Structures are given as C-alpha cells and as structure tokens.
Amino acid sequence: MSTALAVHHGPFGRVTLYNLDRSMALHAHREGHLIFHVQGPEASIRIDDDIYPMFGRQAVAISPWQLHNYMSLDPGQPSLFLTLYIKPFWFLEASRQPNASLRFGRNQIEVTEPIARLVYLLASGMLEDADDSFIAGYLCELTQACFDQSWQWVADGATFTRCAPPVRDFRVRNSVKLMQNRVSERIVLDNIARDSGLSRPHFYKLFRQQIGITPNIYLNTLRMETAIDRLTTTHDPVTDIGLDLGFSSQASFTRFFIANVGIAPSDYRRVVHFTGTA
Amino acid sequence: MSLISYVTKIHFAENLLEDAIEVELELLGLRRPLIISDNGAGRRGIVDRLLETIPRSVSALLYEIPAGRATEEACLEAATLFADWEADGVIGFGGASAINLAKAVTLCIGHSGPPHKYAGLGGRSASTRQTVPPVIAVPTIAGSCFETVSVAILSMRDGRVMSLVNPLIMPRVVICDPTLTLDLPARQTAGAGMDALTHCIETYIATAYNPPADGIARDGLRRVIAHIERAVADGSDLAARREMMAAALNGALAHQKGLGGVHAMSHALGGLAGKSLEHGAVNAVLLPLVLEFNAPAVAARYDEIKQEFGLPPRADLCEAIIRLRERIALPACLGDMGIEAGDLERAAVSAEADYSNRTNPRHAAASDYLSMLQAAL
Numbered sequence: 063m064s065t066a067l068a069v070h071h072g073p074f075g076r077v078t079l080y081n082l083d084r085s086m087a088l089h090a091h092r093e094g095h096l097i098f099h100v101q102g103p104e105a106s107i108r109i110d111d112d113i114y115p116m117f118g119r120q121a122v123a124i125s126p127w128q129l130h131n132y133m134s135l136d137p138g139q140p141s142l143f144l145t146l147y148i149k150p151f152w153f154l155e156a157s158r159q160p161n162a163s164l165r166f167g168r169n170q171i172e173v174t175e176p177i178a179r180l181v182y183l184l185a186s187g188m189l190e191d192a193d194d195s196f197i198a199g200y201l202c203e204l205t206q207a208c209f210d211q212s213w214q215w216v217a218d219g220a221t222f223t224r225c226a227p228p229v230r231d232f233r234v235r236n237s238v239k240l241m242q243n244r245v246s247e248r249i250v251l252d253n254i255a256r257d258s259g260l261s262r263p264h265f266y267k268l269f270r271q272q273i274g275i276t277p278n279i280y281l282n283t284l285r286m287e288t289a290i291d292r293l294t295t296t297h298d299p300v301t302d303i304g305l306d307l308g309f310s311s312q313a314s315f316t317r318f319f320i321a322n323v324g325i326a327p328s329d330y331r332r333v334v335h336f337t338g339t340a
Numbered sequence: 341m342s343l344i345s346y347v348t349k350i351h352f353a354e355n356l357l358e359d360a361i362e363v364e365l366e367l368l369g370l371r372r373p374l375i376i377s378d379n380g381a382g383r384r385g386i387v388d389r390l391l392e393t394i395p396r397s398v399s400a401l402l403y404e405i406p407a408g409r410a411t412e413e414a415c416l417e418a419a420t421l422f423a424d425w426e427a428d429g430v431i432g433f434g435g436a437s438a439i440n441l442a443k444a445v446t447l448c449i450g451h452s453g454p455p456h457k458y459a460g461l462g463g464r465s466a467s468t469r470q471t472v473p474p475v476i477a478v479p480t481i482a483g484s485c486f487e488t489v490s491v492a493i494l495s496m497r498d499g500r501v502m503s504l505v506n507p508l509i510m511p512r513v514v515i516c517d518p519t520l521t522l523d524l525p526a527r528q529t530a531g532a533g534m535d536a537l538t539h540c541i542e543t544y545i546a547t548a549y550n551p552p553a554d555g556i557a558r559d560g561l562r563r564v565i566a567h568i569e570r571a572v573a574d575g576s577d578l579a580a581r582r583e584m585m586a587a588a589l590n591g592a593l594a595h596q597k598g599l600g601g602v603h604a605m606s607h608a609l610g611g612l613a614g615k616s617l618e619h620g621a622v623n624a625v626l627l628p629l630v631l632e633f634n635a636p637a638v639a640a641r642y643d644e645i646k647q648e649f650g651l652p653p654r655a656d657l658c659e660a661i662i663r664l665r666e667r668i669a670l671p672a673c674l675g676d677m678g679i680e681a682g683d684l685e686r687a688a689v690s691a692e693a694d695y696s697n698r699t700n701p702r703h704a705a706a707s708d709y710l711s712m713l714q715a716a717l
Contacts, residue, residue: 210698215637
C-alpha cells in the first residue's frame with residue numbers, strides 16, 4: 063500500500079514525500095509539478111502521450127493542466143518520490159520568465175549534481191522538520207534549477223509541451239466558474255453544459271480544445287483540491303468530506319483520493335505540516 | 341512584482357565623482373561610511389581622489405581588500421571593521437571584488453553566522469532582515485562590476501564559490517565617472533573590456549525572456565567593439581574611456597537576464613585557492629569555446645552579434661573574437677595565467693553548480709565544462 067512520509071503545505075504550494083507502489087489515474091493540477099525519484103525500483107510516468115522513465119538521474123517537470131499518471135510501479139516494492147506542487151504566482155517572483163503559468167520548456171529533467179543535492183537536502187529537511195525558511199529556500203532553488211534547465215537546449219532534441227491554450231470561449235469560462243462554484247454539490251456535467259449554453263458534445267469538444275483536458279478530469283482536480291483543503295484546514299470527518307463532494311460512500315471517496323493523490327485521505331491528514339508564511 | 345526591474349539610480353558623467361558623492365552621502369544620511377577598495381597600491385591616485393572628496397562633516401574609513409579578492413575572510417574582516425567602527429553605510433570603490441564585497445558586508449551586518457547562510461535564491465532571503473545598510477557603488481574599471489546586480493560572489497574558505505542572491509543588496513546609487521578609469525593600464529583595460537563584451541554576449545543569448553535587457557546588451561556590444569582597441573592603445577582617450585564605461589554599465593544592467601557558461605567557469609576558476617586571476621582575461625580565453633559549444637542552441641542571435649562586429653553572416657564569430665583578443669594582447673590560454681591541469685576538475689564541478697550555468701542556452705554538465713577547460717588550458 064502507498065504511504066505518505068511527509069507533506070508540507072505553505073505559500074509555495076505543497077511538497078510531499080510518498081512511498082508509491084500502485085499506479086494512479088490520469089489527472090492534472092493547476093500547479094507546476096516536479097517529480098523526483100528518491101529511492102526504490104525504477105518506475106515510469108505518462109505525460110500526455112509520452113512515457114518517461116523515473117529513476118535517480120531522471121526527473122520530470124509537468125506544466126499546469128498537463129495530464130499525467132504514475133505507471134509500472136511494483137506492488138511489492140514501493141518507490142520513494144519527492145513531489146512538488148508549486149504555485150505559479152509564488153514562483154513568478156523568483157523566475158525571470160514572463161509566464162505566470164509556470165510552463166516548462168520540456169518534461170524531462172536531467173538530475174545533475176546540484177539538483178540531486180537540493181533533492182537530498184529538501185527530502186531530509188522534510189523528514190527532520192528542518193527550519194521552515196530553509197525548506198522554502200530549497201524549494202525555490204530546486205524549482206528554479208529545473209525550470210531553467212527545461213528551457214536549455216539539449217542534444218537529444220526538445221519534446222516541448224504544448225503551447226498555452228488560446229483565449230477561451232466565454233461559455234467555457236462560464237462552465238469553469240460553474241464547476242468551481244458547485245464543486246461541493248453533486249455535479250452533473252450535463253447540467254453544467256446546459257447552464258453554460260452548450261450542447262453536451264459541443265461542451266466536451268470546446269472544453270478539451272481550450273483547457274486541454276476533459277471536463278471530467280478538470281472536475282476531479284477541483285474535487286482533489288477541495289478534499290485536500292478540507293482535510294488539512296478543518297477537522298471534518300473524512301466521510302463527510304467525501305459525501306459533500308458527491309461520493310456515495312467513504313470507500314469510493316478513498317478510492318478516488320488514492321487514485322488521484324497517491325495515498326489515503328486519513329494518511330494525508332496525519333502527515334501534513336504547515337510551513338510558515340515565509 | 342517585477343520580472344524586469346530597472347530601478348537603480350545611476351549618475352553617469354565625467355568628473356562627476358566629487359559632486360555626486362557629496363550629494364548622495366547627504367541624501368542617504370551617511371556620516372560614517374566604510375570605503376571598500378580593491379584598487380591596490382598601483383592606483384593610489386584615484387583612492388586619494390575619493391578620500392579628498394569626502395565632506396568635512398563625514399568621516400570615512402578605508403578598507404583595502406587583501407590581494408584584491410572577494411573572499412569569505414575579507415568579508416568577515418570588513419564586517420567586523422564596520423561594526424567596531426560603527427559605520428552606517430558602504431562605498432564599494434573599484435572592480436567587481438570591491439563592489440561585491442561591499443554588498444556582501446551589508447548582508448552580514450546584524451546577522452550571525454557565516455555569509456553562506458544567506459546565499460541562494462529567493463526563499464532563503466526570508467531569513468534575512470528587511471533592511472541592510474546602503475551601498476554606493478563606484479566602478480573604477482570599465483568591466484562589469486556587478487554595480488546594478490543583486491548578487492554578490494564570494495570565494496569561500498572551503499574552496500567553493502558562493503553567489504549571495506538577495507534583493508536587499510542592490511546598491512542604492514551607482515556613480516559612473518569615466519575619468520576614474522584614465523589611469524588603468526592597457527592590460528587591465530583590455531581584460532575589463534573583454535569582460536564587458538562577454539557580459540553583453542552572454543546576457544544576449546541567455547535563455548530568459550527580457551527584451552529591455554536584450555536591447556541594453558546589444559547596445560553595449562556595439563560600444564565595446566567600436567572602442568575597445570582605442571581605449572587599450574591610448575588610455576588618455578577620454579571618449580573611448582567613456583564609451584567603454586557605458587558598455588560595462590550596459591553589461592551590468594543586462595545581468596538580470598542571466599549569464600552563461602563563460603561566467604560559470606570564470607567564477608569557478610576565481611574561487612581556486614591562492615590564485616589571483618584577471619577575470620576579464622579568463623573570460624576572453626573561454627568566450628570562443630563556449631560560443632562554439634552553444635552554437636547548436638543559438639540560432640539567429642549569432643547572426644545579430646555578427647552584424648555588430650560588422651561580419652557577414654557566413655563569417656566565423658569565434659575567429660573574430662580570437663583576432664580581437666590578439667590585437668589587444670591578451671593571453672590565449674589559461675596555462676599562461678597560472679592555472680594547472682589539476683585545477684580543472686574541481687572548477688568544472690563548481691561551474692556546473694554556478695547560477696550562471698542555469699541560463700546558458702545549452703544545457704551543460706560538469707563533463708562539458710571539463711572538456712572546454714581542457715581545451716582552454
């Protein structure tokens with residue numbers, strides 16, 4: 063079973079240390095996402111349509127709203143991953159790139175000596191409850207190093223991520239707003255389509271075109287975010303959180319959470335740590 | 341929030357030092373500035389000129405950096421001096437060593453522990469205080485002196501080179517007076533000029549997106565190419581001195597876009613224990629090699645640089661830089677500057693970790709740097 067060793071939340075977003083031994087569902091985040099393999103058997107990760115190996119020398123950078131999931135994990139032998147979810151706005155202050163979306167130039171990141179050192183410092187700092195300002199400092203340096211590298215030319219050629227989505231149709235914008243407002247209800251996507259003034263097929267097509275992912279995945283992300291927020295900022299029972307998000311039972315909520323976040327909701331709540339407003 | 345930030349106050353004129361120092365000391369309310377200089381005995385004249393400029397109501401203390409190197413020891417020594425003497429600000433007077441040290445000293449004031457505690461990007465600056473004593477930067481060479489940069493580079497005791505990155509250490513005022521460079525010997529003029537050239541080229545091809553910095557870098561490049569040989573041949577040519585100082589300032593202003601592989605290696609070599617290297621001359625040796633390495637990653641921008649050199653598109657840019665280096669009589673290899681084969685491996689590792697490596701257009705690992713350093717030896 064996958065387990066969480068440490069989870070830190072802060073102004074930067076969140077950073078987690080998970081032991082993963084099972085594959086996850088395709089999902090996406092609104093944050094910039096960096097994944098480092100710390101120890102254990104080699105795994106792989108799918109990003110959009112490409113599969114990248116995950117081992118010590120190879121990390122991945124995933125732009126906001128890029129679809130991805132962990133694959134080929136060994137059920138008997140977990141792999142330890144350090145995972146960063148960086149808020150684009152926090153990073154913008156340190157970055158020299160005029161792009162608030164934290165879009166990476168390419169997904170594959172070579173773990174150079176300086177990057178490996180930062181991964182080690184960050185992972186051990188999280189496990190030892192190091193000084194909060196150091197965690198934030200390492201996170202910033204690590205994100206900067208990977209971001210910069212993703213825009214550097216390499217001999218193998220660049221597999222660039224897709225371009226930023228074009229200006230969105232107001233009906234799609236409306237549907238996003240509706241989903242955000244109604245995430246705590248049982249959302250029926252057909253209703254969202256209708257209330258945005260679109261037919262069901264047109265809604266799916268336009269959404270996919272302009273946001274880059276399907277409405278279902280988008281909704282999953284919203285549910286995941288709301289679940290994480292309530293798990294970490296309230297004492298509400300896990301069952302209530304699941305029911306409020308439209309799941310019929312705690313078991314189905316837990317299944318959803320494991321498939322999208324990697325570990326169980328109660329596990330997440332147990333290990334989360336808040337890093338000050340550095 | 342700003343990604344492209346141009347806010348430093350800069351005075352630029354000939355024979356401006358006297359007026360500007362007096363006004364700025366008063367505006368900043370400084371009564372006891374510490375002057376940090378790396379000009380050495382050979383350039384005592386300009387140091388005396390600065391000391392004579394200090395108004396009667398102000399008392400200044402002079403600290404000459406030992407061997408002209410910005411080291412951790414020098415930083416701690418100057419910080420102790422600052423505290424004991426109850427100074428209220430720092431004037432960095434000289435080249436990059438003096439100005440970097442001035443910035444590093446202000447960060448050490450009021451903070452316990454070694455300077456590397458405050459090194460690093462962004463987040464870690466949260467552990468520093470909100471204000472530091474002000475720095476007035478006065479370059480006395482026309483090479484990049486980090487006068488408009490919120491980075492300070494120090495050689496640490498353990499042999500590493502540390503970049504202190506913190507927005508607090510940006511100098512409050514820069515005073516550029518080209519007459520301060522009239523006494524600079526030809527060799528140093530050539531080295532400083534090639535440093536300015538390197539800054540302009542590296543920032544121009546750096547990966548970050550910063551159009552104002554691109555414009556500034558290209559303008560600086562144009563000025564160096566047109567005036568470097570005149571300034572080296574006749575040090576008293578004030579017009580050439582002015583243009584070179586302008587080019588160096590442009591190089592420093594463009595720095596916020598990021599540097600590249602040449603500086604990653606020259607910072608690393610600068611950290612070698614016991615070696616006092618001419619930063620500009622080292623850059624001049626490395627520049628053609630890095631340009632060649634970067635060629636696959638830089639497409640149209642080399643053509644634009646060639647235009648500034650007055651070269652046709654088919655011409656070899658590296659060749660043109662080597663010819664220029666020969667005409668101003670700078671050494672062609674690192675071996676001529678006292679660097680030995682045994683130094684290279686450590687320098688290559690350190691170059692990979694240098695912050696300048698992150699914005700080099702082509703991803704470079706320690707092994708790439710080692711090959712380039714070996715070729716430069």
